[in-house]
Amino acid sequence: MFVCRLWWGSGLRCVLSKEHRRRGGYWKVYHLAHTLELDSLVKDIVVLVKECCPPVRVKLSMRGRRPVHSWEKMVCICLLMVILGLSFRDMQNMVPRLGLPWDEPYPDHSTIHRAYHKIPLDYLESMLDRVAHLCVREAGWRSGLVAADSTGVETDRYEVVVKPSRRKRCFEAVRRIIHLKYHIIAIIDHLIILKAKITSYRCSDSQTLRSMLRRFKAMRGSIFNADRAYDAEYIFKRIYKLGMKPNIKQRNMLKGEGRKRHKYRMKASKEFDEQTYHYRGLIEAIFGGEESDEHKLKTRFRTKEHQEKWGQILAIGWNLKTLNRIRCTKQLKITPKPILHN
Numbered sequence: 624m625f626v627c628r629l630w631w632g633s634g635l636r637c638v639l640s641k642e643h644r645r646r647g648g649y650w651k652v653y654h655l656a657h658t659l660e661l662d663s664l665v666k667d668i669v670v671l672v673k674e675c676c677p678p679v680r681v682k683l684s685m686r687g688r689r690p691v692h693s694w695e696k697m698v699c700i701c702l703l704m705v706i707l708g709l710s711f712r713d714m715q716n717m718v719p720r721l722g723l724p725w726d727e728p729y730p731d732h733s734t735i736h737r738a739y740h741k742i743p744l745d746y747l748e749s750m751l752d753r754v755a756h757l758c759v760r761e762a763g764w765r766s767g768l769v770a771a772d773s774t775g776v777e778t779d780r781y782e783v784v785v786k787p788s789r790r791k792r793c794f795e796a797v798r799r800i801i802h803l804k805y806h807i808i809a810i811i812d813h814l815i816i817l818k819a820k821i822t823s824y825r826c827s828d829s830q831t832l833r834s835m836l837r838r839f840k841a842m843r844g845s846i847f848n849a850d851r852a853y854d855a856e857y858i859f860k861r862i863y864k865l866g867m868k869p870n871i872k873q874r875n876m877l878k879g880e881g882r883k884r885h886k887y888r889m890k891a892s893k894e895f896d897e898q899t900y901h902y903r904g905l906i907e908a909i910f911g912g913e914e915s916d917e918h919k920l921k922t923r924f925r926t927k928e929h930q931e932k933w934g935q936i937l938a939i940g941w942n943l944k945t946l947n948r949i950r951c952t953k954q955l956k957i958t959p960k961p962i963l964h965n
Contacts, residue, residue, distance in 0.1 A: 648957045655955065656948040663947040664706065664940070665699075665721055671750060671943075672698045678746050696725045697738035704735065705933055706940030710923065711735050744928070747935035751819065754942040758815045761949045766844035768811040768899070768962055769867065770906040771832055771853060775824065776803040776934075777921040805920060805934055806831050808839070811848070811905045812961055813949065814912075816941055821934035828852035833861070841865045846963070848903035859887035870899055902962055909941060 672695045703721065704714040711732035718729050730738075780801045788795045804826060808818040818835045832853050843866030849858075851872045862869040869891045914920050924930045952959060 648955065651955055652948060652951050652957060655951040656944075659951065660944060660947055663950075664703065664943055665723070667943050667946065668699050668702050669695075669724060671754065672702075675746070675750050675753060678743050692727055692730050692734060692738070693725060696723060696727060697730065697735070698742060699723060700730065700735055701739045701742060702936055702939065704739075705936040706943075711739075739929070739932070742932060744931055744935065747932055747939070751816070751935055751939050751942070754939050754946070755815055755817050758813065758942050758946050758949065759810070761946060761953075762813045762815070764810060764812060764815075766842060767846070768848060768902055768905075769808065769817070769842060769845050770811050770848040770903050771806070771808045771835075772850070772903070772906045772910075773804050773806040773828055773831070773852075774910045774920065776805045776821065777919075778803060778925075778930075779921075779923060780925060803922070803930060804828075804831070805910075805937075806835065807906070807909065807938065808832075808835060809906055809909060811902055813945060813959075814905075814909055814941075815945055816909065816938040819934050819938035821931045829855040829858060833857055836861045836865070839865060842867055846870050846899060848900055848906075850903065854888075856885050856888050859891050863887055863890075868894060870894075870896055872900060899963070905962075913937065913941065 677694045677698075700714060700718060700723075703709075703717075704711070707714075707717070709717060714735055715730070715732045778801050781798045782801050783796050784799055785794050786797050787793070802824045804822045804824050806818075806820045806822065806828070807816050809816045818839060820831060820835055822831055829852060832849070833855070836858070845867045847862050847867045847869050849869075849871045851874050853871055854873045859869050859871070869887075871891060873888065873892055873895070910920070922930055922933050924933050
């Protein structure tokens with residue numbers, strides 16, 4: 624018995640040593656990435672804004688007085704303000720510490736607010752596509768697991784809702800906080816956000832995903848995971864056209880519904896893989912990472928236009944942090960293993 628205990632103990636120590644080496648590499652990457660995160664964010668945002676040309680509608684005229692603040696500098700400040708979770712006044716105090724490469728005066732909070740208002744939404748969407756492409760190229764990813772999901776975003780606005788009261792046995796008006804929905808499409812292997820969108824909490828997940836897939840690039844050979852909220856015929860059809868395999872959890876069909884109306888849905892039900900579907904939960908790491916910060920998933924912007932910009936910038940910041948983490952992994956000579964072996 625004593626020999627057996629020693630043998631089992633030595634085997635357990637071998638297993639624990641392997642896990643410890645794996646965790647040690649993870650914590651090395653985690654520590655190095657967080658140490659270089661702020662400097663990497665500032666540097667990458669400056670390069671990204673200089674690469675992306677300003678849109679036509681915000682180009683400055685040659686007439687009149689020369690502007691004091693350049694377009695590139697103000698866009699960098701607005702991006703960093705949202706990513707760091709600061710208000711306009713706090714960002715005004717933070718700008719002198721960032722060391723931006725522009726020999727210009729520091730803007731006040733009202734100037735930053737006007738610059739944020741002028742940034743077009745399509746300009747931020749193209750910037751998100753650019754950052755996602757940089758992350759995919761740095762990671763060397765070609766095909767794998769892609770997933771879609773949504774989560775709630777808290778605001779500081781209230782709405783009046785009529786609810787039944789059990790004690791009074793009547794209806795009464797109650798104030799509750801308005802929540803938004805943060806929809807994303809991401810690569811699960813490296814947690815890279817490909818598309819992001821902010822909508823009302825009343826919007827359907829399947830309708831939102833349909834609009835997001837219209838400008839989605841084809842990723843042939845990949846698997847698209849999603850839950851029952853995205854069970855719709857047009858989503859299956861669009862995913863098949865993009866060269867991907869839909870692996871979406873389906874609801875029970877009604878008896879009166881024919882198979883001809885759900886051609887792609889029936890095809891996907893036969894190809895559904897339960898084991899691969901379990902990896903869909905890894906996309907929650909993105910929401911958990913955003914909620915773990917001090918500002919959490921809460922926005923102070925009140926207009927719909929500003930809230931949509933906030934969602935795009937939030938996704939850009941996440942991808943820049945992911946890019947920094949991938950670079951740190953390569954710097955430490957650690958090779959991450961893919962979830963599914965192609």
